[in-house]
Amino acid sequence: MKNDIHPEYREVLFHDIGVDKYFIIRSTLQTDKTKKWEDGKTYPYYTVEISSASHPFYTGKQKIIDTGGRVQRFEERFGKKK
Numbered sequence: 001m002k003n004d005i006h007p008e009y010r011e012v013l014f015h016d017i018g019v020d021k022y023f024i025i026r027s028t029l030q031t032d033k034t035k036k037w038e039d040g041k042t043y044p045y046y047t048v049e050i051s052s053a054s055h056p057f058y059t060g061k062q063k064i065i066d067t068g069g070r071v072q073r074f075e076e077r078f079g080k081k082k
Helices: 070-078
Strands: 010-016 021-027 034-036 042-048
Touching: none
Parallel strands: 010 042
Antiparallel strands: 010 021, 034 042
16 A cells, blocks of 8 residues: 555544434544543544434334325235235
8 A cells, every 4th residue: 555645544522413422443534523432542433314223224113104105005015024
């Protein structure tokens, strides 16, 4: 690899403000904010609105929006899963 062309890869503290959850993930994200974490270390800090902790698909709260009865026709044709 060439020297001095790659961004710094480090641990970053992400904060999902929707459910007030924190994640420490390695990233190349550049941010000026820092925050001291429970382990006593100071990490670069970045807020996000949606993560796996708040997204309906991952939390199991996703709803199917039926447009024109497509879901009902599919269930009539192939049977509904039980």
